[in-house]
Amino acid sequence: MTTQSIPVLWKNNTDKHYICKIIDISLRGCAQVMFQNNPITGLLFFIAIFISAYSNNNPLAAWGCVVGTVLASITGAITHDIKGWRDGLYSYNGCLVGIAIPVFITATPIMWLCLVVGSVVSVIATVCIADILKTWKVAALTAPFVLTTWVILLASYAFHNIYGSGLPSPDLPQHYIPSTQSSYSxxxxxxxxxxxxxxxxxxxxxxxxxxxxxxxxxxxxxxxxxxxxxxxxxxxxxxxxxxxxxxxxxxxxxxxxxxxxxxxxxxxxxxxxxxxxxxxxxxxxxxxxxxxxxxxxxxxxxxxxxxxxxxxxxxxxxxxxxxxxxxxx
Amino acid sequence: MTTQSIPVLWKNNTDKHYICKIIDISLRGCAQVMFQNNPITGLLFFIAIFISAYSNNNPLAAWGCVVGTVLASITGAITHDIKGWRDGLYSYNGCLVGIAIPVFITATPIMWLCLVVGSVVSVIATVCIADILKTWKVAALTAPFVLTTWVILLASYAFHNIYGSGLPSPDLPQHYIPSTQSSYSxxxxxxxxxxxxxxxxxxxxxxxxxxxxxxxxxxxxxxxxxxxxxxxxxxxxxxxxxxxxxxxxxxxxxxxxxxxxxxxxxxxxxxxxxxxxxxxxxxxxxxxxxxxxxxxxxxxxxxxxxxxxxxxxxxxxxxxxxxxxxxxx
Amino acid sequence: MTTQSIPVLWKNNTDKHYICKIIDISLRGCAQVMFQNNPITGLLFFIAIFISAYSNNNPLAAWGCVVGTVLASITGAITHDIKGWRDGLYSYNGCLVGIAIPVFITATPIMWLCLVVGSVVSVIATVCIADILKTWKVAALTAPFVLTTWVILLASYAFHNIYGSGLPSPDLPQHYIPSTQSSYSxxxxxxxxxxxxxxxxxxxxxxxxxxxxxxxxxxxxxxxxxxxxxxxxxxxxxxxxxxxxxxxxxxxxxxxxxxxxxxxxxxxxxxxxxxxxxxxxxxxxxxxxxxxxxxxxxxxxxxxxxxxxxxxxxxxxxxxxxxxxxxxx
CATH class of the missing domain: 1.10.3430.10 (Ammonium transporter AmtB like domains)
Structure with a gap:
């Protein structure tokens, strides 16, 4: 078996087995956050996400990312855009929702409910925004992730059982005045x-x-x-x-x-x-x-x-x- | 005269007499708030509105609703979409404006001016938003009502002679914490x-x-x-x-x-x-x-x-x- | 030489000399703030701007206006819409940015950087917004000016070296109550x-x-x-x-x-x-x-x-x- 045959083998498996297909789409989805359609890039990105989540004492963010990406990849099957789905274009927003929810919301079972709702809705939002924007031939970019997550984060203020622990305190804007002289090296x-x-x-x-x-x-x-x-x-x-x-x-x-x-x-x-x-x-x-x-x-x-x-x-x-x-x- | 002939009689009258036509459009307009194109539904809705306005000590809201719906029905004649106009599609936003203004603004002659301006502009806003949204084949829904009313309610803060008595006090968001344990029956x-x-x-x-x-x-x-x-x-x-x-x-x-x-x-x-x-x-x-x-x-x-x-x-x-x-x- | 020949002479010069062309576009651009495609109107407007800027003790606003208009006129050459460019349709937003930045931002070298960035981006924003709005056959109006300037003014709160001296202090809305009885003559x-x-x-x-x-x-x-x-x-x-x-x-x-x-x-x-x-x-x-x-x-x-x-x-x-x-x- 030559090195060349690994991608071929992988491709054959993703066509045959549903789980391999979802893994492939999830890896591509993660890579699509930075516009790359490549499962290797996605794998390296996932490693990076686990490193940064664990080193910032928030391991749930990495696992949330996996859950969000996979859920969005599964939900993405509802579109008729099979090519875009297989390229991960309906998964990258779920990937980011999956990180953002554990970063800003305190870990409770309802946090996971929010993560699931956010990942699924991010796919619907992607289809919606992509459809609106095709009038001007531009892509949805990460707007579905941002809008879906904003809704959940804003809602956390109104719901006692969703606590936004990582959110900045609401305040009126003030002109920023540095407390000390800063020197940049x-x-x-x-x-x-x-x-x-x-x-x-x-x-x-x-x-x-x-x-x-x-x-x-x-x-x-x-x-x-x-x-x-x-x-x-x-x-x-x-x-x-x-x-x-x-x-x-x-x-x-x-x-x-x-x-x-x-x-x-x-x-x-x-x-x-x-x-x-x-x-x-x-x-x-x-x-x-x-x-x-x-x-x-x-x-x-x-x-x-x-x-x-x-x-x-x-x-x-x-x-x-x-x-x-x-x-x- | 059989029961069957009442709708027929009514249809003949709405075609012949302008006032009957406006009444029919207004009834359908009220029903269109919940997407129904049916004057009977509209009549039942108007009865419900009068019951709830009077039982909540705000009879003006019911009368404002009548005024708003009728004004929007009359103004709706400026569109070329005759079918939509006769189905009440240009009246339901005026119906809601007519309730909302007396609910949130203190009763003065200027409140009625706001109600008239709001109802008329809601028709223009309906044509505008419907025209924008037909690019993506979705309806204006109640967006014209909401946007028109928001403009008037926000403006009430800047105008001394429009007093927003029913408005919540502006405040920075805070995480909601219930004062007492609530039990739901x-x-x-x-x-x-x-x-x-x-x-x-x-x-x-x-x-x-x-x-x-x-x-x-x-x-x-x-x-x-x-x-x-x-x-x-x-x-x-x-x-x-x-x-x-x-x-x-x-x-x-x-x-x-x-x-x-x-x-x-x-x-x-x-x-x-x-x-x-x-x-x-x-x-x-x-x-x-x-x-x-x-x-x-x-x-x-x-x-x-x-x-x-x-x-x-x-x-x-x-x-x-x-x-x-x-x-x- | 008759009076009639002055416009002809001017037109010949604007076709031949780049500087005359930019001056013509800038004059028309200033006039386009009020929808006029006429260099004489633009000249009268510039005189008015200098009068009002100097009489309001902010001469930089007049000079900023000249810089903004000229920069936008030069940047406008990147569009393919040659007619619109020559009519000043890509300059009027830069004209307003050039006044607004010195009015609201304290005069420092970085204020001039903001003015240059704002004027150039206003052209890109004009092309962007005009392209979006042509779907419904409406013009960009002064939206590119407003949005570009808002970004810079909001950013001034976050940047220590940009000081928004002319900005209102952020506050929660309150119902306006006049302090004294006002009589209008x-x-x-x-x-x-x-x-x-x-x-x-x-x-x-x-x-x-x-x-x-x-x-x-x-x-x-x-x-x-x-x-x-x-x-x-x-x-x-x-x-x-x-x-x-x-x-x-x-x-x-x-x-x-x-x-x-x-x-x-x-x-x-x-x-x-x-x-x-x-x-x-x-x-x-x-x-x-x-x-x-x-x-x-x-x-x-x-x-x-x-x-x-x-x-x-x-x-x-x-x-x-x-x-x-x-x-x-």
Missing amino acids: LSFFINSTLHGISQVFLFPGILASLFFIAGLAAESVVCACYAIVGSFIATLLACYLGANPHDIAAGLYAFSAVLTSVALGTVFNHPGWRVFIYTISGIIFTVFIQAAMNVLLMPLGIPTLTMPFVISSWLFLVPNKEFMPEHRH | LSFFINSTLHGISQVFLFPGILASLFFIAGLAAESVVCACYAIVGSFIATLLACYLGANPHDIAAGLYAFSAVLTSVALGTVFNHPGWRVFIYTISGIIFTVFIQAAMNVLLMPLGIPTLTMPFVISSWLFLVPNKEFMPEHRH | LSFFINSTLHGISQVFLFPGILASLFFIAGLAAESVVCACYAIVGSFIATLLACYLGANPHDIAAGLYAFSAVLTSVALGTVFNHPGWRVFIYTISGIIFTVFIQAAMNVLLMPLGIPTLTMPFVISSWLFLVPNKEFMPEHRH
Whole structure:
């Protein structure tokens, strides 16, 4: 048996056995969070998620991620878009819901109910939003995850039996004034850049970040570079504009920019100089949208999740047809 | 003259006399709040509205409802959609505006100005939103009512001469903690379920609720069953998740679910097992959206009205084309 | 050389020299804030902007306006819509961004960075929003300006180095109660009406207002009349409903209505009785939306900018195809 035959063997199994098919779709679904249609990338991403969840003392987030991804993969069978389903396009939102619910909601049986409801509804929301957006030929991105999770997190305030332990306290916005003079070192920038990449999956982490980069590189080295560049530029800009250094260090100003960078730079356009400049503009404005949404959601006590990436990417992708010579999707 | 001839006689009159036509459209408009195109249903609904408005010490709401419905029916003549106009599709939002304004705004001459402006604009909003949504083949539902009323209720804070007496005080969200241990009896569930049905028209009430159910049953018994089931499941879920028992008892967690249940279960799909399961999912998520919107609007001091139903139904109706074998509209 | 030949000479120059072309586009862009495609109007508007900025002790706003307009005119070249670009349709949002940033953000080098980012992104937002809205045949209006500026103003709360000096303090809404009995004189109404017109460009001012009216009249006298009528009716209604007299006097309840009046009355419809009544309805509801948005944005501490006009005009323009016999655009 040669190395070449492993993918072939796997493909044969996924066609024959339902469980293998769901595993394959779940792995691809996890990889699709960063736009990759590759089970190896998904496997590396899952390893990274387990590393970061366990090292941040929240192992349930990793197991929730598995449950959410698998449930969404099973629910995805209700669509008629068989190709999209098998490529994991109906699973990646469930993957993120599965991490987010245990991160923000205290572990109780009702937390698991929320996770199940969120994963299943994320599939319906994906079909709904994709259908709406096809009018303008843009993708749903992670909007179904964000909207579904926001509903559950907001609802947690009204329900006594759902306790949002990880949520910020609702407050009126105030101009941010740093308590101490902050000095930024090179290691600060490198660490923040790496945390920004793993923060896409809701946890900071250096080792996890390297696995995420490896997963991206397994499918496309250019993609991995764009992720790093996006995170680095966003970190730099957030420091220059005077954002909260703790948030910068945790990668909270960079994770949306990572996704914008990969989306605009490699997924929906052919790489090139014109696209590179357009992508840099997108990264810069993503940092502004990230800060704006942090403030916008302050009175509600919920996090932005990846919405700044979604809005920024829609903003820069809709006119794309006109600006860019060629399209991929 | 046989019984059969009364509808025929009525039809002849509505074609000949303008006033009869407007009365017919207004009755159908009131019935269309719950998707029924039937003047008998409308008459039973109006009786229910008068019962609940008078028994809740707000008779103006019933008269405002009549004024709003009739004004919207007259204004509806500006559309080219003659069939939709005669079926009451441009009147039901005015019907709800006519109840909501006296419920939330103190009775003054300017309250009536708001009611007139709201009813007329609700027709324009209906044409606007229906035109936008036909891109995805979904109906405007009660979105025109909600948006028009929200504008007037928000504006009441800025205008000294419009006093929003029935509005909740704007506040930052806090996690709900019950003051006393609550025990739920069977009569609590039955009463809450009934209040949920009449709360669609903004008042709790047992007797009114029976008239609403009778009105639905006059056109379709299945429809009436779906309304009851929707209200009951929503009440049960809200109790399980630990919502405020006073709000549950007033039907405030059930009224949106009643509309979602009727819409998904009978109006826009042919009843069946697949549709039944899909409808239950819709009811469950409507309860989450209801709680989420309660929290979302807390800092603004305005009620959700039927927006949770609208959002939930759009979410479950847009992908419908793909999920469901057949469509009605 | 006759007077007639000046436009011809100018046209020849704008075709040959890049700088003349950008100047022409920038002048038209400034005029397009009020829907006029005329460089003379733009020149009069720029004079008015300099008068009002200097008389309100904020000269940077006038210079920022020039920079924003020119930058947007240059960036606009990326679209394929050459005609729209030359008509200033990609410049007017940059013109308003260029005024708004110095009005609300303290003058620092980073303020200029925000102004540059805002102007450039306003062009991308214009292409994006225009593309989305062409589905329903309505224009982007000033939505790109409002959304881009809101992002930067909200972000200012999160960034220490961007200080929003001119922003209202975030607060929960409260019912407005006037401190003293206010008496309205004729001069109050005249002044408020004029301030309402110049407030479209974010400053009150009588002399500036006269220049704006002259600029409108240079292209269309009917247009100038609609601007005055819109401002006057909005002022009257705001007084009647009991709005804050200081805000009315500064034209803050009238500027959105000015734009609604011009848009509905002359730009997107052929003037006539039916259109006149429809426009009056639009003006009345714009005042309600203005008050509603003031309250809506209170917890966030940002101004409405021209969003009430945008929402009101979309509401009244989408159904237009059905209501109005003929269309201009």
